[in-house]
Amino acid sequence: MSQHTREGSITSDHIKVTKRHGNSFRDKLYLPAIYDGVKVTFKHLFKNLNNINDIETLRYPEEQPTDITQRWRGLHRLTHRADNSIACVACFMCSTACPSNCIFIEATQRQDGKDEKMPASFFIDTLECIFCGYCVEACPCDAIRMDTGIFSLTGNKREDFVMNKEQLLSHKGAFAEEISCARN
Amino acid sequence: MTTAAIIVAVASFALGALLALLTIPVLVWLERRVAGLVQDRLGPNRTNIGGFRLGGVVQSFADVVKLLLKEEYYPSHIKSGRWLFMLAPVITFVAALLAFMAIPFADTLVINGESLRISALPINYGIFWYMAISSIGVLGVIFGGWLSHNKYSLLGAARAGSMVISYELPLGLSILAFIITYDTIDFNAMVQFQSGTFFGFLPAWGILVQPLAAIILIVSLFAETNRNPFTVAEGESEIVAGFMTEYTAMKFAMYFMGEYVAMNTASAVIITMIFGGYQISWVSTEMLLENFSVFAFSLMVIIPLIITVLIRWMRKNNRVRPSIKADGGRDFETKVLTIAMVGMTLLVEAILIYLVFLSESSLANSIAVTLFQIVVFVVKLMLFNIFFILIRWSVPRFRYDQVQKLGWYYLLPLALLNIIVTAIVVVGVSL
Numbered sequence: 043m044s045q046h047t048r049e050g051s052i053t054s055d056h057i058k059v060t061k062r063h064g065n066s067f068r069d070k071l072y073l074p075a076i077y078d079g080v081k082v083t084f085k086h087l088f089k090n091l092n093n094i095n096d097i098e099t100l101r102y103p104e105e106q107p108t109d110i111t112q113r114w115r116g117l118h119r120l121t122h123r124a125d126n127s128i129a130c131v132a133c134f135m136c137s138t139a140c141p142s143n144c145i146f147i148e149a150t151q152r153q154d155g156k157d158e159k160m161p162a163s164f165f166i167d168t169l170e171c172i173f174c175g176y177c178v179e180a181c182p183c184d185a186i187r188m189d190t191g192i193f194s195l196t197g198n199k200r201e202d203f204v205m206n207k208e209q210l211l212s213h214k215g216a217f218a219e220e221i222s223c224a225r226n
Numbered sequence: 227m228t229t230a231a232i233i234v235a236v237a238s239f240a241l242g243a244l245l246a247l248l249t250i251p252v253l254v255w256l257e258r259r260v261a262g263l264v265q266d267r268l269g270p271n272r273t274n275i276g277g278f279r280l281g282g283v284v285q286s287f288a289d290v291v292k293l294l295l296k297e298e299y300y301p302s303h304i305k306s307g308r309w310l311f312m313l314a315p316v317i318t319f320v321a322a323l324l325a326f327m328a329i330p331f332a333d334t335l336v337i338n339g340e341s342l343r344i345s346a347l348p349i350n351y352g353i354f355w356y357m358a359i360s361s362i363g364v365l366g367v368i369f370g371g372w373l374s375h376n377k378y379s380l381l382g383a384a385r386a387g388s389m390v391i392s393y394e395l396p397l398g399l400s401i402l403a404f405i406i407t408y409d410t411i412d413f414n415a416m417v418q419f420q421s422g423t424f425f426g427f428l429p430a431w432g433i434l435v436q437p438l439a440a441i442i443l444i445v446s447l448f449a450e451t452n453r454n455p456f457t458v459a460e461g462e463s464e465i466v467a468g469f470m471t472e473y474t475a476m477k478f479a480m481y482f483m484g485e486y487v488a489m490n491t492a493s494a495v496i497i498t499m500i501f502g503g504y505q506i507s508w509v510s511t512e513m514l515l516e517n518f519s520v521f522a523f524s525l526m527v528i529i530p531l532i533i534t535v536l537i538r539w540m541r542k543n544n545r546v547r548p549s550i551k552a553d554g555g556r557d558f559e560t561k562v563l564t565i566a567m568v569g570m571t572l573l574v575e576a577i578l579i580y581l582v583f584l585s586e587s588s589l590a591n592s593i594a595v596t597l598f599q600i601v602v603f604v605v606k607l608m609l610f611n612i613f614f615i616l617i618r619w620s621v622p623r624f625r626y627d628q629v630q631k632l633g634w635y636y637l638l639p640l641a642l643l644n645i646i647v648t649a650i651v652v653v654g655v656s657l
Contacts, residue, residue: 079620090263104550
């Protein structure tokens with residue numbers, strides 16, 4: 043019964059018919075369409091030729107991007123405590139979470155009484171790193187972050203891309219939070 | 227042969243070779259810059275020699291150096307026909323290059339009653355030379371695709387073959403209509419015909435005398451040069467790079483340069499046949515020679531105006547944004563180029579003043595007119611090359627069956643109809 047009424051209700055005004063283009067004489071001539079297309083490209087060409095500096099592209103090495111947000115994952119850094127010592131407690135959470143196995147930590151005993159452990163060495167091979175941010179998620183001490191805003195890392199040999207502990211500590215956060223929120 | 231004849235022949239051969247070869251880097255640069263500007267980008271503008279960027283044209287020379295220094299890789303799966311595999315890009319390149327040589331760059335120069343042609347090949351059957359040589363170019367494409375022993379290359383070659391049978395007939399028939407109208411197969415005589423007028427005021431340019439044949443000619447030549455919208459043989463979104471897939475380094479560069487030479491040649495043929503060649507409309511060479519002082523005075527006014535506009539444009543645009551500190555030597559470049567342009571203008575003005583007031587020689591006048599016509603030719607050539615490039619960034623690619631349909635169903639009947647109408651009109655007028 044219901045089946046029947048539904049079929050009966052489909053009339054020609056309920057069917058949406060998409061209008062097909064390309065069958066008119068003007069469309070079949072093809073040359074007017076080319077004229078329209080060339081008009082657009084010409085307009086852009088002359089507008090930009092008239093004032094090249096108006097083109098909204100980033101003149102990259104001189105102009106740096108200004109639209110990097112706080113959540114954008116740049117190069118890693120190791121955070122500090124309030125007394126400027128390292129926040130990391132060498133728990134290996136980050137290297138365990140790392141899907142590309144690019145974090146290499148060697149732990150040692152911490153002498154100043156703030157914590158038991160600290161990393162003796164902390165290497166990140168940025169050629170292996172996929173910048174997924176899992177290490178930041180995994181860190182219980184807010185000791186590793188990716189908020190430096192550094193998007194370009196260059197070097198002359200592969201070894202240049204392996205960041206050591208001192209390099210990672212020297213990176214500054216690009217946003218307000220400088221020291222670790224969990225260890226201070 | 228007199229000394230003058232030898233000098234003119236050598237000079238015009240050098241000019242032809244320069245116009246064909248030296249325009250390649252300029253065209254590659256022009257393509258990339260125009261593409262950038264059309265798409266609201268900048269295009270290559272950084273490469274420089276000692277701070278001189280010349281708008282980025284130096285990039286093309288850097289590209290050539292890179293291609294020359296690349297490893298000469300040879301695909302090992304190609305067992306038979308190696309020599310033809312190597313020869314194929316050369317065929318395409320040489321065919322396009324040779325086809326350019328029949329183009330006249332200026333009207334015949336008369337020295338001591340001896341008229342000398344200003345074209346690299348002084349022949350009076352230019353259009354046949356062009357048709358014969360330029361259609362060989364596609365053989366290079368077919369050989370290259372076939373001998374690559376690669377299915378994508380083979381498909382590219384097959385498509386190139388299908389293209390040939392689509393456009394060659396309309397091309398030949400539209401050229402036939404022009405031959406009937408101009409009553410000559412000589413490029414130079416064609417240009418001389420176009421310096422006249424018809425209906426009293428319209429310049430007798432081919433595009434106004436024979437609009438249908440002109441459109442068919444332009445479309446067919448776009449197809450012949452393998453440029454968009456007819457790049458079916460490359461079809462990089464469908465068949466990798468088509469016939470060029472297995473080619474690397476200089477072998478690839480030969481195809482690449484051949485494409486630009488072919489585009490340049492097609493532009494030259496189009497402007498010679500339908501846009502008045504080296505002439506400016508309404509003005510024939512005889513008029514220029516008879517009223518030489520008027521011509522010289524108007525040049526003396528026009529050249530500084532053009533140079534002023536150019537310099538103003540350069541001062542406005544050869545700058546970095548105000549927010550950028552490092553200027554990269556652009557101020558210095560602008561200064562040097564301004565001095566060079568002003569100096570050249572002054573030189574030209576001095577020569578014109580000398581010719582009008584001090585020189586009695588009619589030979590100097592006709593040489594000046596010849597040089598002027600060469601400049602007009604080059605300017606027109608570059609404008610039409612820019613049109614080629616703009617079409618590339620405006621019109622999407624045809625499928626190759628669509629090209630065949632276009633050629634056989636539309637262009638061929640139209641070209642035949644055009645020939646019949648032309649023949650009737652020409653016979654009717656001559657009765």
